[in-house]
Amino acid sequence: MTTLAVLEQRDGVLRKISHEVVTAAQRLGDGVEAVVCAAGAVQGADQTGKYGADRIVTLTNPAFAKYAPEGYAQALAERAKQGAYRAVVFAASATGKDLAPRVAAKLGVAVAADLTDLAADGGGVVVTRPVYAGKALLKVKVASRPAVLSLRPNVFTPVERPKAGAAETVAVTVSPGRVVVREIKAAPAGTLDVAEAQVIISGGRGLKEPANFKVLEELARAFGGQAAVGASRAVVDAGWRAHADQVGQTGKTVSPSLYIAVGISGAIQHLAGMRTSKVIVAINKDKDAPIFKVADYGVVGDLFEIVPKLTEEIRKLHG
């Protein structure tokens, strides 16, 4: 039984998160058919073979240039009904969270949403999903065929496993959509929200004064627009940073791929907001600071020497 992996494109370019979906779909065995809705050819779709897609199907319709919730859902549900798929797998991205339940409902089932683990189990699928703000993991058996799944972003690291990746384009007709995406407004540059960022560099009291946050901003820039600067409650209370930047209790709960805590001691109210980050780096002059207990990697020392050096190294990588 093949698994249908639903890819995402924006402006005709395949989104990277699609590779995570293909990689995870392979765990269910028996081949992966990747499918993407678009107005025409999707740049980068041919790369999915590299990550393990046996087939890549582009469902085209003139209305599919931008996300068309109803059209996409109709096209994908019809596709899903045609094959005897074991599962239909989405990314639990902003689009995936919107689209997956629409498709699922058309198939008469629910989504097992926001998964961090999945495996085949007889004819069904067993999945794990974090609940209660990550304070517990729920293991669920999905008996429906197909199982409709969505994957938490940044969990399933793409692995290259080249397959045939035979490409196919199918023009589809769908009913006119009632819900229409008129435009996508770009988020103003340099104001990436900490809740959305892949990389967060957070500063605490160790920065000594508000002006010193510029060393963190420089490091964030070195990541080329994927990084945001966060703050501990102490510095937000002190008025150094805006409340919107606060990570932790009464601030935001974040789980980026990389969280760099700079000059933050690691009070539990802060840890509560970032402990589900994939990789945590701590930079602190106090080697006994509690932040080192949750950090994957720690560097002890003067942040004003360490951070600029790190900025330099990251620039090299991205330069």
Added chain:
Amino acid sequence: MKIAVCIKRVPDSETRVKIAADGKSLDEAGVKFVLNPYDEFAVEEALRRKEKAGTGEVAVICLGPAAAQETIRTALAMGADRGVLLQADRIPADPFETAKVIAAELKSTSWDLILFGRMAIDDYNTQVGPLVAELLGLPCVTAVSHLDIEGTKGVAEREIEGGIEVVDFPLPAVLTADKGLNEPRYPALKGIMAAKKKPLEVKPVQPGAGALEVVALTPPPDRKAGKIVGEGAGAVGELVRLLREEAKVL
């Protein structure tokens, strides 16, 4: 404006999670239950829409145990007009079964808007709203953080990675409310008094078992002890190497 708001009773976000003896559910001893915070945005939006229209009704609908009457009263105290408790001891593990029960209740009335919170803070399912929309055949916009309505035309904004989607939709519609849509009001004294007298209908329901079966609820694994890469700027080279090669995040 005739508006339905579907709400959920959830453990408050500060709840310390303790697994019950069955190994599959939350030990509810000492747990404080509240109105799901995202549903508060939905209730607030409904009240503001009704106030703007000058007429209409806001009904809150909740699937939950008998104790969820208190949750409904919270929404009534904010200003909703009436409540319906679809009473069941357990909320099904399968959101589709939840959606079916709620859709069945909503079907008999013609609503201008049906509002949900974007997600419940306990199960993070993010889907009962759109499932209900599909079951009712209504247009749906999820995770709405800004909303304009003129007559039967709506424009919603929803946050996506790196941008904001601007979405046109016709009424009647199902919307799910995200943070940022509004600031929920504080309950007023008179509201609390009035809430005691507002109609709250209790209807027993029996949701089906569905296709999702809970196998286990477990605490998350402890984070593996990390390592101190080194001291000072000299350790940065090694840190970057580890982030690239071991953690694979660069």
Added chain:
Amino acid sequence: MDKIVPAQYQPALPLDKLILQEGADGAGGAGDRMELDVLIVGAGPAGLACAIELATLARVDGTELNIGVLEKAAALGEHSLSGAVVNPRALRELFPDLKEGDFPFRGPVTKEAVYLLTKGGKLRLPTPPTMHNRGYYVASLCEIVRWLGTKAEELGVNVFTGFPAAQLLVRDTAVAGVRTAAAGLDRDGKPTSAGTPPNDLVAKVTALAEGTRGLLAQAWCQWQRVPSENPQIFALGVKELWETKQPLDRVIHTLGWPLPSDAFGGSFVYPLELNLVALGLVVGLDYRDAALDVHVLLQRLKQHPLLRELLAGGEMIEWGAKTIPEGGFYSLPERRSGAGVVLLGDAAGFVDVPSLKGIHYAMQSGIFAARAIFQNLKSGAALSEYDRLVNASYIATDLYRTRNMRLAFRDGFYLGGIQAALMTLTGGRFPNGKYRMHADAEVARSVSPGVRPGSDETPLGVSKVDAVFKSGNSTRDTIPSHLIAPPDLPVEVARFYSHVCPAGVYEAGEGRLRINAPNCVDCKATDVLGPRWTPREGGSGPKYKRM
């Protein structure tokens, strides 16, 4: 600076803001106005007992009585904290039809022990007669309050949680009701889009049951010049709830280490369940060392073998702090009633320190107040009947018997201990007369430069920031500051405040006082010794569950 007299830096109670003449300029709140027969401020054991007794009297009599209870916490019990070992006497009187097993207790006290601690050692003391707890019950005050609240609501009482009373509404010299605090203000005090103006609640009788160091009770006593023989004095209790690996089967009290000998206090360790232990440290706020820090001392106490072994492998699941009025008999306001008003429970000072009891006195005072209020509404009888009932009851006789016992400890632990023993032997007759006390803020504190107050980074230790997290406090960070501090303070005083406050509200950074107002757990310690406390928007502060 080598001495600090806290009173020199303490702002006066802002009486002009706290007492509001109805009909004066600015009166007439923009929010709701509600008229009640009886308004009770504070849903603690005193206020709820009063509400329940009143509602019961009205029901028996067939009278309609509109009773409202205002509570600042978001939900019932969330600002309630006590040890607690409870004497069930008042509960029995309030619910004559219920059995002991129906009350929300965790279990009877079967074994108890008192220890004098030294660093690393302990000496078991015979249990002082005042401290016998057989026949009493270990309980969580949060749970008692939730249970009482449910009972009150069943009797038709309106309980409004999330509404702090901020001002006393008065007509000439009579209390007419209260005005609540505004909600939804930004840091500068301007309304946000969810801004909610204050509400006015007016009633024929207002019962102030605000608990320890009640703002409006203080204001009323000052405004009406109601004296007490001694000023009220306070202790600060810091409490933790632990899930332990080792079972505990007894109630434990300790004296001595880690307290300095010129401080009065001790610890308690109570089992709520075999593996759920409440422990806390209580220290009189007349201590002499400016660097004494009750939270830090509690962290140190946990290093003692007695506790270290009990807590090893366990987990702290809740934390909280609260002051306790300790002055006893001579600190009671001369009268606890006036035109349109009565003072109940801790707000009046009904606590017996030698037996470590206050909850049943609070409830009993609520019951008496209810009876006096009911007569007042029925027949116009004076509310001073409440004072008469209290004075003729065990509340007064218990407090009178131990009238000088806490006060003797102003002379230090050992001398105090000897005097207290004599007082016990003589049934309170030793010595003649009354010990004079200074208000806590009048007691000079020595500042010793260079002495570190002790670290909390011990194996079982908890920092203040972590502690506040465990109090459940998730107050919006953008609230306006509710604490009134003088603008310029010597750094030594700022540092002193940072030690007084167990919740890390005050920090002496860069030579000045920094106030992290959202951290506040409403313990009122600095209201006694420094910056004044005023209510924040409803629902803010801690969210105690089983304290």
